[in-house]
Amino acid sequence: MTALTREDCAKLDAEDPLARFRDEFSLPEGVVYLDGNSLGALPKATPGRVAQVVEREWGRGLVKSWSDAGWWDKPRTLGAGIAPLVGAQPHEVVVGDGTSANLFKVLVAALRLNPGRRVVVGESGNFPTDLYITQGVVELLGADERRVDPDGPELGEALAAGDVAVVLLSHVDYRTGALRDMAGTTRLVREHGALMIWDLCHSVGAVPVELGECAVDFAVGCTYKYLNAGPGAPAFSYLAERHHRNARQPITGWHGHARPFDFSGDYVPADSASRFLSGSQPLIADAALEASLELWGRVAMDQVRAKSLAMTELFIELTAGAGLTLVTPRRAERRGSQVSLRHDDGNTGYAIVQALIARGVIGDFRAPDVLRFGFTPLYLRYVDVYDAATALVEVVRSGEWRAPEFARRSWVT
Ligand SMILES: *Cc1c(COP(=O)(O)O)cnc(C)c1O
Numbered sequence: 001m002t003a004l005t006r007e008d009c010a011k012l013d014a015e016d017p018l019a020r021f022r023d024e025f026s027l028p029e030g031v032v033y034l035d036g037n038s039l040g041a042l043p044k045a046t047p048g049r050v051a052q053v054v055e056r057e058w059g060r061g062l063v064k065s066w067s068d069a070g071w072w073d074k075p076r077t078l079g080a081g082i083a084p085l086v087g088a089q090p091h092e093v094v095v096g097d098g099t100s101a102n103l104f105k106v107l108v109a110a111l112r113l114n115p116g117r118r119v120v121v122g123e124s125g126n127f128p129t130d131l132y133i134t135q136g137v138v139e140l141l142g143a144d145e146r147r148v149d150p151d152g153p154e155l156g157e158a159l160a161a162g163d164v165a166v167v168l169l170s171h172v173d174y175r176t177g178a179l180r181d182m183a184g185t186t187r188l189v190r191e192h193g194a195l196m197i198w199d200l201c202h203s204v205g206a207v208p209v210e211l212g213e214c215a216v217d218f219a220v221g222c223t224y225k226y227l228n229a230g231p232g233a234p235a236f237s238y239l240a241e242r243h244h245r246n247a248r249q250p251i252t253g254w255h256g257h258a259r260p261f262d263f264s265g266d267y268v269p270a271d272s273a274s275r276f277l278s279g280s281q282p283l284i285a286d287a288a289l290e291a292s293l294e295l296w297g298r299v300a301m302d303q304v305r306a307k308s309l310a311m312t313e314l315f316i317e318l319t320a321g322a323g324l325t326l327v328t329p330r331r332a333e334r335r336g337s338q339v340s341l342r343h344d345d346g347n348t349g350y351a352i353v354q355a356l357i358a359r360g361v362i363g364d365f366r367a368p369d370v371l372r373f374g375f376t377p378l379y380l381r382y383v384d385v386y387d388a389a390t391a392l393v394e395v396v397r398s399g400e401w402r403a404p405e406f407a408r409r410s411w412v413t
Helices: 006-015 019-024 046-060 062-068 074-086 099-113 128-141 154-160 182-191 283-296 301-319 349-358 382-398
Strands: 093-095 119-123 144-148 164-170 195-199 218-221 236-239 324-326 338-343 364-366 370-374
Touching (some): 006 382, 074 093, 074 236, 099 128, 099 164, 099 218, 099 236, 119 154, 128 164, 144 154, 182 195, 301 338
Parallel strands (some): 119 144, 164 195, 195 218
Antiparallel strands (some): 324 338
């Protein structure tokens, strides 16, 4: 299908402006890692930064480090480090808690901002936690939920009813890798008097994001996927500046207070994005995020996007005709930084992924039938893409995935 050879790929690597970043990651020998959309790889600077926080800031500085090492302000300084990656102003992003908890906070806040309306519109195929948190919020506040397919006319139809308070969508679909039109969708939602929340878990560090330009109200995202901040790393919340004085989230802990060190008896929210904070944060985990953001601060997102598209394009071309069906949109402008495939021969995707892992190519599987491959331009080479695609085609053609050991399920797929 494609004219590109492995030598062509090696040439692309030699000319790649992002190639120098690969050496900043600690990658196991002999592995092609295509699961950075689930858990990003380890930056070499991270262990040292974590050790510094533990041994110096905690061990020597003790409680003084809340001020001297900037611990108290970490949710804001780390947020300012994420802001350029999502097109926000530095004071519009705060880091804290996890994505699920932050979804709860922004959904409640958005419903309260639109008190005459009581419907939350979500998408049927969203990541389960987005669906489950929405169900919890709707039950708690006595609101209603409607699920649509955001890639068709259903969203417009739902909005036309005039009772939609808030719309929650994923910018990149975790299963299919489809990239949504943030500008057009946000405009449509806001024109209908609803508020817009974007889940950026699969887009931050993967595709350019322009929250400010698109007039988005709220966003959440995690930092352990494309941002490489480590397993369970703290997540972030974005609140457009226009909501800094009126958005009320429900977990009203002391870190969100206007004057926490007054130790007063009543809650007064801060007049800033800090009102979305709740309690003390894991500073040791923050250290890992800090190390990865230092690296991201030297990266040009347009170069990431260009290489990401070149890699996904290459993978799609090299695996075409292997008996797999492309799930991810074929048009580049509708594609995130992943390629999802389905095997025509029923529900065999899990075994194919296991057989690939045995060959050193790590992707993952998402029920019911999707083989998922994430492309991370900072530490993947074009030759890796070539080798992974070749291995996948061989695994499918040879039928080696039929071996019984590849059918055994583990807890995490
Ligand atoms: C990964 C992911 C999450 C993760 O939520 P956690 O609270 O970090 O477990 C949420 N939403 C989407 C769309 C995701 O892809």
